[in-house]
Amino acid sequence: MNFPILEKLNPAVAALQPYEPGRPIEEVAREFGLDPDDIVKLASNESAIGTSPKALAAMQVALPESYRYPDGGAWHLRNKLAEHYGVDRDQIAVGNGSNEILELLGHAFMVPGTSVVSSAHAFIVYKLVAQLFGIEQREIPMTSGLVHDLDAMLAAIDETTTLVFVCNPNNPTGTIVSNDAVCRFMERVPEHVLVVFDEAYAEIALSPMPDTLQYVHDNRPVIVTRTFSKAYGLAGLRLGYGIAPASIIHCLQQARQPFNVNLLAQVAGCAALDDDAFIKAGVATYHAGKAYVEAACRKLGLPFIPTAANFMLIEVGDGAAVTGALQAKGIIIRPVAGYGLPQYIRMNFGTAAENERFVDALTDVL
Ligand SMILES: Cc1ncc(COP(=O)(O)O)c(C=O)c1O
Structure with missing residues (x-):
């Protein structure tokens, strides 16, 4: 019609x-x-x-509470995550999958005239969100081994750039950038961009993960995104989160809908973190x-x-x-x-x- x-x-x-x-x-x-x-x-x-058995057991207990709205501020889950990572609760934003965190970054920072930088063959959602917000997305070729070329990504940043996405390990290539490579990148990245380390596979990575949380602790403009979908077997619940300095998290909180993470996901996430x-x-x-x-x-x-x-x-x-x-x-x-x-x-x-x-x-x- x-x-x-x-x-x-x-x-x-x-x-x-x-x-x-x-x-x-x-x-x-x-x-x-x-x-x-x-x-x-x-x-x-x-x-x-x-699925994590601890998460399953917690959900069984919470099921009868399904008639109630979840805690919009996800108090327990954000406290639990904060304790897990040694940060404050206001340094954590939770989302309907880490995909929602990526979209919230779009709401917050993809405004007309800005650009974002990511790697070719990287998780496709960065491109989709940039397209949705109608901004320029620079996709930088990978090295011959299908690894992010962080130097070339740095070179693609200009004054219009707001976000740089580093998917590590990268989906779909499975390749990882090392701690040394990330350190060199972080020494040179301009302070006006927010670096997004998408670490959806961090807990089950088969090679050592770079320490990206140090940059959050150092109050650098960095957000680390993670998910319960992969390592904890909770993909069907849709639960992810971002860890960043409180002022960055505040921007995402402003942009999100009131009850974006459901009740079962909140209790399952708390329990899974102990598993x-x-x-x-x-x-x-x-x-x-x-x-x-x-x-x-x-x-x-x-x-x-x-x-x-x-x-x-x-x-x-x-x-x-x-x-x-x-x-x-x-x-x-x-x-x-x-x-x-x-x-x-x-x-x-x-x-x-x-x-x-x-x-x-x-x-x-x-
Ligand atoms: C690199 C990467 N980031 C983010 C996501 C989104 O995960 P979710 O929205 O399930 O948390 C995925 C899922 O495949 C992924 O591979």
Whole structure:
């Protein structure tokens, strides 16, 4: 229906290419006439070991309270996070996934005439948010190993730049920039930009993470964003947060909606933060998955990008074709042509049995 209002659509919205998430199991089951229980999903970098049991138990207790609005200020959760990181509560903002924190940064700092800098082949939401707010986004080529080129990113900053996104480890490449590289970057980055360290995989990183919180402690214009979606197995709840100097967090609080984090997410997040055993089990699973899939790639003669996260890029030639062929066999992975990497597929490490199904199916379809 061609309603007159459609003529008035925000051109930035009209031009957006929506984010393509990993396909849901049920959808693939319907399309290929498969049993959902036989489908293996390794497409969204979710937890391979389910949900934190401590978070589950806390949610069971809180369920009857669902008729009430959540605490709009997320008092307990922000206190808990503050204690966890040795910062003050007013240095923490919580969001409906760390995606919401990225969008709040857009509301706060992406105003006409400004620009943002990020890396090519980096998490696509930076680009989407910049497009939504109609500002210039500078995507800086990576090094040949698909690692952020922090020097080139620094060189792309000018007086219009408000935000620089450093996704570490980076999705979808899995590559990580070291503490030394981050230190050199932070020595040279101009004080007028806010540096966003997107650390969605920090707790389960398979290589040492740079210490970026030191810059928050030093009151530098830095925000570290993290999520409960990956390490804690709470992707379905949508819970993420940012840690930054209080004056920066205040800007995000101004821009957010009153009850942006739901009641179950708040209690689950508090409980999950104490679940060290769950994190340990996840890290062991991802190390094992990485070793297994890397060995399989070597055997199959497939190049891959060494990863520091719970997923990896494998060079298969025609990523879309391999994704389609795997899907027909009930294995959901991710094509990454939308990230400018059409020759690769991205898969995340699952259980040993899931990884085996993936490798067997990949061997069949090549
Ligand atoms: C690098 C990175 N940042 C942020 C997110 C968003 O995570 P969430 O909104 O689930 O917290 C993801 C999810 O895939 C990611 O890979």
